[in-house]
Amino acid sequence: MDLDAYVAEHAAEWRRLDQLARRRRVTAAEADELVALYQRAATHLSVVRSRSPDPALVARLSRLVLAARNAITGTPAFSWQRVGHFFVAGFPLAVYRAWPWWSAVATTFSLVAFGIMGYVVANPEVAELFMDDATITRMIQSDFVGYYSQFASQNQTLRVWTNNAVLTAECLAGGVLILPVLVVLFTNALNVGLTGGVMIAYGRGDVFFGMIMPHGLLELTAVFVGAGVGLRVGWAWIAPGPLRTRGRALVEAAREGMLVALGLVVVLLVSGVLEGFLTPSSLPMPVKDVIGALVWLAFLAYVVILGRAAHLEGESTDLPEELTEAPVPTA
Template sequence: MCGVDLDAYVAEHDAEWRRLEQLSRGRKLSVSEADELVALYQRAATHLSVVRSRSPDPALVARLSRLVLSARAAITGGTGVSWREVGRFFTAGFPLAVYRALPWCTGAALAFTAVTGFLMWWVSGHPESAAAFIGEDAARELVESEFAGYYSEFMPATFAFHLWTHNAWLAAQCLAAGVLIVPVLWLLWNNALNIGVVGGVMLSYDRGDLFFGLILPHGLLELTGIYVAAGVGLRIGWAWIAPGPHRSRGRAVADAGRSGMLVAVGLIGLFAVAGLIEAFVTPSPLPAVFRVGIGAAVWLAFLTYVVVLGRKASKQSKASLTS
């Protein structure tokens, strides 16, 4: 990069650097401005690397170094915890990321709930298929003791931690493998197959009351979390296939990936709640109607949280872009 190229490079990117400097001054940012700050910070870091390697102009290197450092401090909030940023994450960042991916999450939920229901219906109506899947003796043991015993086999606190980590890992796999699409569908299929076969076996032995009484209290929220992770993961994959106008594939995947990171952090809390319900509410001596009612209330509260706060954050984001 010769001198004239350096001048051209500065002229091409100077507006971005000035905008990044403006966003890094510490004022409160809207959701869209925060996303813009992260994107411009990443670009400026790349520009700094290019300048250092091709034309180490001291003045420009110093300018970009200061700019990148100030932007990084604005994003991370320094070394301390900013409770304002934590609050903004839960009131805007996370619900907005889920809200934007709702069509994908809803599609995954409807499709694989239908698959699960079909498998349940098929296995319950064809007892020989249950024997083919898990064996006749295993099916009998499942109905008589194993299914109900699973929820009281361990101490509640240990069980809740195990469920939390297991579901968080499954969600992380959906998000990480989303760009490849097929692994996400495979994970959802295995989940549907497991629930469908177990539910079908319980129904074939006329124990549908026991099955739904134990699966619904925690399953509503837990499966919603899995479908959210899958939907966001598939959205990342689709960003690679169809990035849209005026965006490169890399930029589209990066934008979707940032939303995926927000969702991954938020789902940690969701699965913690689901694990507590499964460990303490599901095996409790409460009547099934109360256990299911508790699970349904928490599930509806989460859906309301995402729709109301996500829609509000989306409107604010659009308003700031047009202002």
């Protein structure tokens, strides 16, 4: 195909389509013309891609076709109703459906962390393989407690929120390959077990659990959910089932994974607020622990009650039809 001749032949149509797509209002006749030119431009794009895929021309026509389609169909307006539906049905349903995965992650993580913790308590010298005596002394005397008050509350909230969001994102994204998630989880279980073991071995177990519980229950649960959903996405392409292709299974699981990722941003913000404001506060430790436990139980109840209700009502975690990409019509 003579690309220059093809461009010269249809350039006037493309310019006219660009003009119509940019207008805020069009007449009925112009609307009909816009649809017709859009269909023809979509066909032109298909021809160029198949016969002479010039990158610059493909990019130009792709932008033109996309702009024309937006002008014809319009862009979805922001809706608080859709936001409400996400938090009432979409997010809890996605987490509820994945509960076997993140429950298994939570159980395995806890067994490993407490196993390491018990081993370090029984063999305190093991800690010296990972940290020197000075570090252990500072941790017991000041560093562990001081960590939660070294920054202003709002700064600590933002800091742990971003750190935990990155950790959870790693678990979600790495789930496709399975092994990265397992490495991240084991590394964190080792850190929790080693730190807890040292604190307990030196008579500071009450401080360890008292400082972790206000925020840690919700924080770790969010990480477990992210890891469980990530592993579920990875397993979707390993074992898609008899009625789905690997690609379809992966796409469906990944869509639910994105819903979970968006919802966990809010959950991790709540745990960040707890760690920034509640954990270092002057409230009695039992009171802080009770508040943290109540927030954690509220999240679990939210997932179970609303997620189960959405499941029984046949709610879907797919995107609404108006937000999915429509097929490009051709002439």
